[in-house]
Amino acid sequence: MKKNIAIIMGGYSSEYKISLKSGNVVYNNLDKEKYNAYRIHIFKDKWVFVNDMEEEFSLDKNDFSVLVNETKINFDCVFNAIHGAPGEDGYMQAYFELLDIPQTSCSMYQAALTFNKRDLLATLKPHGIKTAESYYLNLGDTIDEDTIVARVGLPCFVKANKAGSSFGISKVYKKEDLKAAIDNSFNEDDEIIIEQYLDGVEVSVGVISYKGETTVLPITEIVSENDFFDYAAKYEGKSQEITPARISKDYEQKTRKLAKQIYDILGMKGFSRSEFIFKNDEPYLLEVNTVPGLTNESILPQQAAEAGISMEALFDNAIKEALRN
Structure with missing residues (x-):
């Protein structure tokens, strides 16, 4: 008997358009002989x-x-394709856990932890994971540019703490440009992280x-054509993504x-994609994504293809793993 699969997409963040693309790619690649696939749009309203x-x-929302046409449809499994809130920050994971509905991404705790860059890096540092020097700000904090520059140097990156797809991120070369970059990040989140610039080879690696x-x-x-791996580089062809590296x-x-090691330390399941930059021949962790892009242009599907795993097999396996767990 065919399983009913809800593919959740959209979300509450600036990443909703990318999520809709990812969700539709999943929908188009699921085996219709095995699954009844349903596109579920999740928006605030x-x-x-x-x-x-x-x-x-x-x-x-109760169950x-x-x-549909007087027929009630329940779902055997949820395929999570929401980038950002509420699909990547733990909220949807907790909701489905309460309803006892299997879903394809990691659990609530791992999602919440990895979505918060500051908490993730703090959790991994005792395990010897190298990270860039950083400085934290919360909305309303006093901004002391001299202290920030003394800590992280210039150039530096100013990032929204809980955002993806390079929304709310700026590369800052001059102290006088810090305030504008900080304001830009606060448009996405009320917490930000300012990080030392690491000049080296950047790589991304999927673990599933x-x-x-x-x-x-x-x-x-x-290899970004722009100053860093920003939104245009990720989604508008302004970069080279070379697999294998x-x-x-x-x-x-x-x-x-x-x-x-990171996947195992965090007790992950489902998809993950970690970003690193090499400094002094050692990989430094930038972030971990638990609902990475699944469009035809996205990195993780490219990596799966290089490993001989088709889109159909990748998504089919995610559902099987969720049901098995």
């Missing part, structure tokens, strides 16, 4: 099932069901649970080992 004729049917085993995918080297065997082994 509505949770709706959208059929192929773009008709909308409201979800019952995450939908009534595949057929019951933690699997490290081929590494991607990121053109790095030494030593770099590759260090990165693969570290990415798997």
